[in-house]
Amino acid sequence: xxxxxxxxxxxxxxxxxxxxxxxxxxxxxxxxxxxxxxxxxxxxxxxxxxxxxxxxxxxxxxxxxxxxxxxxxxxxxxxxxxxxxxxxxxxxxxxxxxxxxxxxxxxxxxxxxxxxxxxxxxxxxxxxxxxxxxxxxxxxxxxxxxxxxxxxxxxxxxxxxxxxxxxx
Amino acid sequence: xxxxxxxxxxxxxxxxxxxxxxxxxxxxxxxxxxxxxxxxxxxxxxxxxxxxxxxxxxxxxxxxxxxxxxxxxxxxxxxxxxxxxxxxxxxxxxxxxxxxxxxxxxxxxxxxxxxxxxxxxxxxxxxxxxxxxxxxxxxxxxxxxxxxxxxxxxxxxxxxxxxxxxxx
DNA sequence: GGACAATTGTTGTCGTCAACAACAATCTTC
DNA sequence: GAAGATTGTTGTTGACGACAACAATTGTCC
Numbered sequence: 001x002x003x004x005x006x007x008x009x010x011x012x013x014x015x016x017x018x019x020x021x022x023x024x025x026x027x028x029x030x031x032x033x034x035x036x037x038x039x040x041x042x043x044x045x046x047x048x049x050x051x052x053x054x055x056x057x058x059x060x061x062x063x064x065x066x067x068x069x070x071x072x073x074x075x076x077x078x079x080x081x082x083x084x085x086x087x088x089x090x091x092x093x094x095x096x097x098x099x100x101x102x103x104x105x106x107x108x109x110x111x112x113x114x115x116x117x118x119x120x121x122x123x124x125x126x127x128x129x130x131x132x133x134x135x136x137x138x139x140x141x142x143x144x145x146x147x148x149x150x151x152x153x154x155x156x157x158x159x160x161x162x163x164x165x166x167x168x
Numbered sequence: 169x170x171x172x173x174x175x176x177x178x179x180x181x182x183x184x185x186x187x188x189x190x191x192x193x194x195x196x197x198x199x200x201x202x203x204x205x206x207x208x209x210x211x212x213x214x215x216x217x218x219x220x221x222x223x224x225x226x227x228x229x230x231x232x233x234x235x236x237x238x239x240x241x242x243x244x245x246x247x248x249x250x251x252x253x254x255x256x257x258x259x260x261x262x263x264x265x266x267x268x269x270x271x272x273x274x275x276x277x278x279x280x281x282x283x284x285x286x287x288x289x290x291x292x293x294x295x296x297x298x299x300x301x302x303x304x305x306x307x308x309x310x311x312x313x314x315x316x317x318x319x320x321x322x323x324x325x326x327x328x329x330x331x332x333x334x335x336x
Numbered sequence: 337g338g339a340c341a342a343t344t345g346t347t348g349t350c351g352t353c354a355a356c357a358a359c360a361a362t363c364t365t366c
Numbered sequence: 367g368a369a370g371a372t373t374g375t376t377g378t379t380g381a382c383g384a385c386a387a388c389a390a391t392t393g394t395c396c
Binding site for chain 2: 381382383384385386390391392
């Protein structure tokens with residue numbers, strides 16, 4: 001859509017007599033979205049909500065949410081990182097990461113080790129318990145990923161990951 | 169903008185190695201994501217955040233957020249809808265829609281008209297002011313959409329909309 | 337026709353999350 | 367050594383989703 005989208009499109013045409021009293025039941029499927037259909041943001045938002053809901057449900061037994069999973073994964077792959085480094089890499093506020101780590105540390109999945117080279121910072125590590133737990137989380141996350149595949153198709157999922165590779 | 173913005177901090181002495189083998193300065197780019205790269209949810213989430221930020225910035229002058237825009241668009245395309253219908257179509261809690269409409273009604277963009285056929289419900293309409301305002305919003309939203317196109321490429325954006333069509 | 341269930345808008349609470357601001361402790365730089 | 371920057375922390379604000387409860391109204395069923 002280019003300049004045409006900017007024009008005030010004259011009449012919304014799908015109504016069935018609203019002016020008088022003859023209103024009828026309207027199903028959600030027959031409500032037009034108009035300009036919204038052309039917006040990537042709307043589709044992406046709805047899709048993201050769907051994905052997160054499935055992730056949360058699939059990892060429900062172990063009580064791990066997407067953000068927690070991402071934190072554990074990054075720490076597991078890069079032991080010793082500082083909170084700042086993790087926050088920057090994942091695009092999380094460092095203030096927010098504090099609470100996330102508080103929770104994960106309470107569950108004995110992660111430990112904050114005082115860094116010897118920079119006494120301001122903490123070196124983040126998985127606990128032994130955290131390592132085995134993460135292995136399980138990864139299996140469940142893979143199961144979730146198969147749900148995504150089933151939803152949009154294997155090829156589409158591949159293409160999606162490819163298109164959005166810059167954002168990871 | 170491109171990747172250049174992310175590397176503002178590439179400054180002088182990030183020593184690459186500390187003699188005792190302890191820690192060294194680590195750039196966000198060199199932190200591995202491990203399992204996260206294979207997850208559609210992570211990429212989609214990051215992309216969605218980017219999109220919303222750009223939308224909010226692009227529509228910043230008129231102070232319209234994505235959800236408000238979606239509500240206005242749907243009402244504009246389907247005048248007379250009830251709050252329930254709008255909420256269901258957009259996947260918004262009807263409790264949440266109350267506040268959204270309160271705000272939009274205060275700004276004289278939308279009006280709630282008592283329905284004569286169902287005295288419980290309100291028929292939602294744009295005001296005259298709302299119509300001309302929405303036209304402007306759509307122009308700005310189209311501009312935002314061009315930003316998306318510039319970011320991921322025209323063909324990729326088309327493909328994305330196609331892949332996610334079911335979620336609209 | 338009348339009792340009972342369902343729907344609509346509303347209010348309120350709770351938890352998640354992004355965006356800031358401020359602060360003490362600790363580097364870094366000059 | 368002083369000035370400035372960084373790290374982790376605490377706190378606040380506002381958008382948002384999920385629920386629960388409620389009054390007014392409508393729909394249904396016997």
